Amino acid sequence: MVRKIVLALVAGGIVMSASACNTVKGAGRDIESVGQAGDDAIHK
Secondary structure, eight states: OHHHHHHHHHHHHHHHHHHHHHHHHHHHHHHHHHHHHHHHHHHO
16 A cells, blocks of 8 residues: 555656656747847847
8 A cells, every 4th residue: 555655656756857847848948939039139
C-alpha cells in the first residue's frame, strides 16, 4: 500500500516537472519572439 502511494507521488512529480519544463520553454520562445520583433522594428 505504502509502495503504491510513493510510486504515485513520484510519477506525479515527474509529470509535473515535465510540464513545467514545457511552460518555461514556451515562455522563453515568447520572450525571444518579442525581442526579434523589436529588433526588426528598429532595423526597418
